[in-house]
Amino acid sequence: xxSLLQVRDLRTSFFTSDGEVRAVDGVTFDIEDGETVGLVGxxxxxxxxxxxxxxxxxxxGTGRLVGGExxxxxxxxxxxxxxxxxxxxxxxxxxxxxxxxxxxxxVFTIGEQIAEAVRLHQRVDKREARDRAVxxxxxxxxxxxxxxxxxxxxxxxxxxxxxxxxxxxxxxNPKLLMADEPTTALDVTIQAQILELIAELxxxxxxxxLLITHDLGVVAERANHVAxxxxxxxxxxxxxxxxxxxxxxxxxxxxxxSVPGVGGRKARLDAIPGIVPSPLHWPSGCRFRDRCGRADAxxxxxxPDLREVEPGxxxxxxxxx
Amino acid sequence: MPLLExxxxxxxxxxRGGLFTRSREQVKAVDGVTLSVEDGETVGLVGxxxxxxxxxxxxxxxLIEPTxxxxxxxxRDLTGLGWSAMRDVRRKMQIIFQDPYASLNPRxxxxxxxxxxxxxxxxxxxDERRSRVMDLLARVxxxxxxxxxxxxxxxxxxxxxxxxxRALAVNAKFIVADEAVSALDVSIQAQILNLLLDLxxxxxxxxxxxxxxxxxxxxxxxxxxxxYLGKIVEIAPAGKLYGEAQHPYTRALMSAVPLPDPTRKAxxxxxxxxxxxxxxxxxxxxxxxxxxxxxxxxxxKEPLLTYDGGHxxxxxxxxxxxxx
Numbered sequence: 001x002x003s004l005l006q007v008r009d010l011r012t013s014f015f016t017s018d019g020e021v022r023a024v025d026g027v028t029f030d031i032e033d034g035e036t037v038g039l040v041g042x043x044x045x046x047x048x049x050x051x052x053x054x055x056x057x058x059x060x061g062t063g064r065l066v067g068g069e070x071x072x073x074x075x076x077x078x079x080x081x082x083x084x085x086x087x088x089x090x091x092x093x094x095x096x097x098x099x100x101x102x103x104x105x106x107v108f109t110i111g112e113q114i115a116e117a118v119r120l121h122q123r124v125d126k127r128e129a130r131d132r133a134v135x136x137x138x139x140x141x142x143x144x145x146x147x148x149x150x151x152x153x154x155x156x157x158x159x160x161x162x163x164x165x166x167x168x169x170x171x172x173n174p175k176l177l178m179a180d181e182p183t184t185a186l187d188v189t190i191q192a193q194i195l196e197l198i199a200e201l202x203x204x205x206x207x208x209x210l211l212i213t214h215d216l217g218v219v220a221e222r223a224n225h226v227a228x229x230x231x232x233x234x235x236x237x238x239x240x241x242x243x244x245x246x247x248x249x250x251x252x253x254x255x256x257x258s259v260p261g262v263g264g265r266k267a268r269l270d271a272i273p274g275i276v277p278s279p280l281h282w283p284s285g286c287r288f289r290d291r292c293g294r295a296d297a298x299x300x301x302x303x304p305d306l307r308e309v310e311p312g313x314x315x316x317x318x319x320x321x
Numbered sequence: 322m323p324l325l326e327x328x329x330x331x332x333x334x335x336x337r338g339g340l341f342t343r344s345r346e347q348v349k350a351v352d353g354v355t356l357s358v359e360d361g362e363t364v365g366l367v368g369x370x371x372x373x374x375x376x377x378x379x380x381x382x383x384l385i386e387p388t389x390x391x392x393x394x395x396x397r398d399l400t401g402l403g404w405s406a407m408r409d410v411r412r413k414m415q416i417i418f419q420d421p422y423a424s425l426n427p428r429x430x431x432x433x434x435x436x437x438x439x440x441x442x443x444x445x446x447x448d449e450r451r452s453r454v455m456d457l458l459a460r461v462x463x464x465x466x467x468x469x470x471x472x473x474x475x476x477x478x479x480x481x482x483x484x485x486x487r488a489l490a491v492n493a494k495f496i497v498a499d500e501a502v503s504a505l506d507v508s509i510q511a512q513i514l515n516l517l518l519d520l521x522x523x524x525x526x527x528x529x530x531x532x533x534x535x536x537x538x539x540x541x542x543x544x545x546x547x548x549y550l551g552k553i554v555e556i557a558p559a560g561k562l563y564g565e566a567q568h569p570y571t572r573a574l575m576s577a578v579p580l581p582d583p584t585r586k587a588x589x590x591x592x593x594x595x596x597x598x599x600x601x602x603x604x605x606x607x608x609x610x611x612x613x614x615x616x617x618x619x620x621x622k623e624p625l626l627t628y629d630g631g632h633x634x635x636x637x638x639x640x641x642x643x644x645x
Contacts, residue, residue: 042506042507042508042509043506157595158370159595160595187369187370187533188369188533188574188577188578189369189574189577189591189592190595191577192576192577192589192591193591193592195579196591214506214507215579216507216581217578217579217580217581218579220579220582220583221579221580221583221585222579240583241583241584244581244582244583245584254508255507255508256581257511258507258510258511259507259511259536259581260511260514260536260537260539260540261536261540261580269511269514269540270511271508271511271514272508272511272512273512275476275478275509
C-alpha cells in the first residue's frame with residue numbers, strides 16, 4: 001500500500017537577476033491517507049515553496065521545478081500537463097493560505113465564490129452549486145448559512161473568512177488539504193477554533209493535511225509527523241512525541257529553546273546566534289554550521305543527508321548520534 | 322512612588338457617519354484603565370486584536386491624546402503639560418514599534434536615526450555624538466560599519482535593534498514595547514528578548530510590554546494585565562496569572578495557546594464566536610456573550626476590577642469581587 005503522496009528529492013529554484021535561488025533543495029517526505037504532516041521552519045526556509053511546488057502554483061517565469069518527483073496516488077505531478085494538473089487541484093488536492101482576505105475576491109459574495117469553485121470542478125447546475133455552498137458553510141459551522149451566502153468578504157471577521165476559505169477548499173472533497181500558515185493571522189482564541197475545525201473535518205471526511213507553520217506549538221498538537229526545514233532542506237523528521245522529547249538536530253534544539261514556555265522558566269532564552277544564510281549563496285557542507293555550536297571542519301565539507309538514527313527518527317547532522 | 326501611574330484613562334474615537342450625518346457613535350478603544358508601573362519592573366499587557374492595548378500604549382506616552390483620565394510620570398501629571406514641557410518628559414519615555422520596516426525613515430542613515438534624538442534633546446555635542454552612537458550600536462549587537470547604512474540593508478531583527486538603540490540614545494527610563502518582537506521569527510525573537518532583558522538590567526529600564534503572545538509576555542514580565550474590549554479584566558504577578566487565572570477570558574486565552582509539548586492533553590476551553598464590536602459593546606460584562614459561566618447579573622451590571630493582594634479580577638462569578 002503506497003502513500004497518498006510521496007515527495008522525492010524535490011528541488012525548486014527561482015531564477016532572478018541576482019542568480020539562481022535554490023529555495024527547495026532536495027526535500028523528501030511522505031503523506032499517508034488521512035494523516036497530518038506538519039512542516040515547520042522560519043521565514044525563507046522553503047516550506048511554503050514546497051507546498052506551491054506540489055500544487056504546481058509557482059510563479060510562471062521565475063519559479064521552476066528543477067528536479068525530483070511528486071508521486072500522488074501513483075502519478076508524478078511534476079510531469080502532468082497544465083490541463084491535467086487543473087483537474088488535480090481542487091478535486092484531489094486543495095490549499096488554504098495565511099491571509100484569507102487576499103485569497104477572496106472582494107467584489108463577489110462568498111456564496112458566488114463557493115458556488116464558482118464547485119461548478120469549476122463538478123458538473124452541477126447553479127441551483128445545486130448554491131445548495132452545495134450552503135451545505136459547505138454549515139459544515140464549517142457558519143451560523144445562518146443561507147443569509148451569509150449574500151455577504152461580501154469585508155463583512156466577515158478574519159476567523160469567518162478562514163472558515164469560508166476552508167469551505168471552498170473542501171467543496172470538492174479533496175483527499176489532501178495543504179494549509180499554509182492557516183491561523184498565523186488570527187488571534188489565539190480564533191486560531192484554536194480553526195485548528196479544532198480542521199481536525200474535526202479531517203476526521204469526518206478522511207482527508208490528509210499538510211500543515212505548514214512556524215509555530216512549534218501548533219505542530220506538537222496537531223501533527224502525526226513533523227518535518228523541520230532549514231535553508232531549503234528537511235533537517236529532522238519524526239513523530240511529534242519523539243521530536244519534542246528527543247530533538248537531535250542542533251537547529252531543532254535551538255528552535256525549541258527559543259520559544260518561551262508558559263508557566264515558570266524565567267531565565268534567558270538559549271537563542272540561536274546569527275541569521276539564516278542567503279539562499280543565493282548557501283554555505284558549503286551543512287547549511288547550519290555557521291550558527292551551530294557543534295560544527296567542526298567536517299561540517300564544512302560534507303553536506304549531511306537524512307539518516308535514520310532510531311526507528312522513524314531521521315536527522316541530517318554529522319554529529320547526531 | 323510608582324514610575325508611571327495611569328488613572329481611569331479613556332480614549333474614544335468618533336465614528337464617521339455618512340456625508341451629512343454628524344458622528345454620534347464612538348469606538349471606546351480604551352474605556353477606563355487604571356494601572357501603575359514601578360521603577361525597573363516590566364508590566365505586560367496582553368489581549369487580542371482590537372482590545373485597545375496599542376491605543377493604551379500610545380496614550381500613556383501621549384502619542385495620542387487620551388479622552389479622559391490622568392497620567393502621572395515620576396509623580397507629575399502629564400495630561401495638562403504643554404508642548405515643550407512634554408517634549409522634555411518624552412525623552413524619558415520611548416516606544417519601540419512592531420514593524421521595524423515602517424518605523425525607520427528609509428532616507429536616513431542608521432547613525433542619524435539613532436543620533437537624531439540626541440540632537441533634538443541636546444544630549445551630546447556633535448563631535449561626541451558619533452562615538453556615543455557607535456557605543457550604542459555595539460551595545461545592541463550591531464557593528465561599526467552599520468553606522469552609515471540605510472534601513473533597507475538590514476534584516477527585521479537588525480532593524481528592531483536599531484529601534485532599540487534609538488530609544489536608548491536619549492537615556493530613556495520607560496519604554497513602551499508595542500508588539501516589539503511579534504513580526505520576528507522565533508529564533509530572532511529569542512535574540513531580541515534576551516537583548517531587552519540585558520539592557521533592562523544594565524540601564525535600569527522599565528518596560529510596558531504589549532503583545533498578543535502570552536508566552537512572550539510571561540517570559541519578560543513581572544506583572545501581566547489582560548485586556549478585553551478596552552478594559553483590564555485581570556491583572557496579577559506573571560506566575561500567579563498563569564497558574565491561577567480567575568477570569569474566564571484569561572483562562573480561555575491561556576488554554577488556547579498551543580504548547581510545544583505533544584504530551585499535554587489539557588482540556589481546552591474553546592471560545593465561541595468573535596470579539597464583539599467596540600462601538601456597541603455588550604451591556605454589563607462585555608465578555609458575557611462568549612462566557613460559558615455567564616449568569617443573569619453579567620448582562621446587567623458591569624463587574625469592577627477587584628483586588629485581593631496584587632491580583633485583580635473583574636468578574637461577577639470568579640475572583641475576589643464574586644457576587645454570585
